[in-house]
């Protein structure tokens with residue numbers, strides 16, 4: 531299990547414990563976190579799971595695929611250097627304690 535903290539645009543922070551291998555969009559939806567839609571179900575085709583990864587931890591994540599980079603060009607909120615798609619990040623011990631800031635809008 532890996533603890534992930536989601537910080538909604540309102541500032542509400544929620545820490546949840548996810549089974550390793552779950553993607554972080556799936557973890558948000560399963561735990562009622564607002565601010566992630568995940569409309570495509572995690573197939574990297576909608577960009578409604580946009581999040582901002584704690585910059586200090588960016589190096590702990592595998593780099594985004596070409597497909598993810600293409601989808602990040604279509605996010606509704608401001609794209610930042612630490613923008614990622616939550617469905618493309620899998621919970622693992624390396625990500626223990628990771629914090630994700632959620633944007634104000636996903637559509």
Ligand code: FES
Pocket residue numbers: 555567568569570571572573574575576577578579601615616617618
């Ligand atoms: S859920 Fe659609 S791109 Fe992540």
